[in-house]
Amino acid sequence: MPELLNTIVHPDCRHFRGDLPCRPNKTDGYVCDGCPVYAPATSRILIIKLGAIGDVIRTTPLLRRLRQExxxxxxxxxxxxxxxxxxGEIEEILKFDFASALQLQGREFDVVINLDKEKEACVLLNTIQAKEKFGYALRPYDGVAWPVNQLAEHKFLTGVFDQTSLANTKPYVQEIFELCGFDxxxxEYVFDTHDDKGYNWTSLPAARPRIGLNTGCGDRWTTRLWSTEKWIELIDGLQAAGYTPVLLGGEAEDARNRELHAATGAAYLGTFPLPQFINLMNQMDGIVTQVTMGMHISIALRKPTILMNNIFNPHEFDLYGRGQLVQPNRECVCFYRGTCRLGTSCMEDLPAAKVLQAVRESVPLGQSVA
Structure with a gap:
């Protein structure tokens, strides 16, 4: 159109939308001609990391290195x-659905990183045009996930053979960095604390330090579950030592947390939408948790994290020097298993006193980090 040819437009700008006015235009009335915030994109990068939520969270450190490199x-x-x-840290966030997949297949990128082995993620890597590709693709003739670059082989094999996974000594974040060619x-994680929402936490106990107790473990790996009796013993120990325990969880943990609240008087505020739950966790001075979404949130919030682990390789988790990883006194023989081979989970051999000591060492009394 002649009108467009006679108008200065910068489609290479990181703010430019094409289908809608850009934010600088809406907020400040800027147009492309002479725009003071014009920021041409030097390269375009696509990250495919569909789920689960915890894995998405612990992939965010890549953002820091990509911005630097x-x-x-x-x-x-x-x-x-x-x-x-x-x-505010990512130019474009897309929910995985047909519409998003369709439009991505019509675009070109400088770099595409796929960190999921699900077939739908792998086939996207196959079909999207990019100068460089990292991670996993789909082998067309048998439909299995396969490394698209040599750097992805280490991480690929840890997910194929238990023996390789058990022998691995690299944290997940280090593995995905190396997969992309970075040391x-x-x-740190890139994360939103949602402090700007102004949530009212006046019902939280004022006494510090507050220790959040994330009591659930999900319904897939139930071998991680710690008994109600153990939680009560830990809560009693925390209260006697001068800590303020706060029960945390979602709908799946609600009944248990109500039971623990009734038995111990530990604070329990109920369940919340995810952004509000994140902000509630940000009010804590330390977090005791299983390997769950709550663990990833705690690490992302830079809280001292006391991580109770049994069935996973302990090297997989990087607590960034904050907190401790504690394991049962009996060696676990159920690596990545949802049911215990011996009938009774080794989590019953994790003493509450051991967890309490880890709290004492990670969050000294009189110290508030929230």
Missing amino acids: RPGCYITWLTLTPAILPQ FRGE
Whole structure:
């Protein structure tokens, strides 16, 4: 159209939408001609990390290195859970559905990183045009996930053979950095605390330090479950030592948390939507948790995290020097198993006193980190 040809437009700008006015235009009335915030995208990167929520959270350190290595890059992230990602830190967050997959297949990227082995994620890597590809693709003739680059082979094999996974000594974040050709330098998670929402926590006990107790473990790996009796013993010990325990969880943990509240008087505020739950966790001075979404949130919030682990490789988790990983006194023989081979989970051999001591060492009395 002649009108467009006679108008200065910068489609390469990181703010430019094409289907809608950009934010600088809406907020400040800027147009492309002479725009003071014009920011051309130097490269375009697509991250495919669909789920689960915890895995999405612990992939966010990649954002820090990508910004450093490729200043001015425009990052698109495809996921099943857009709400968990830091909205102001990523130019484009897409929910995985047919419409998103369709439009991505019609675009070109400088880099595409796929960190999921699900077939739908792998086939997207096959079909999207990019100068560089990292992670996993789909082998067309047998439909199995396969490393698209040599750097992805280590992480690929830890998910194929239990023996390889057990022998691995690298944390997950280091593995995905190396998969992309980066050395891991301790980059922290990129996360939104949702403090700007102004949630009212006047019902929280004022006494500090507050220790959040994330009592659930999900319904897939129930071998991680700690008994109600153990939680009561820990709560009693925390209260006697001068800590303020606060029960945390979602709908699946609600009945248990109500039972624990009734038995011990430990604070329990109920269940909340995810952003509010994250902000509630941010009010804590330390978190005791299983390997769950709550663990990833705790690490992302930079809380001292006391991580109770039995069935997973302990090297997989990087607590960034905050907190401790504690394991049962009996060696676990159910690596990545949802049911215990011996009938009674070794989690019953994790003493409450051992967890309490880890809290004492990680969150000294009189210390508040929230």
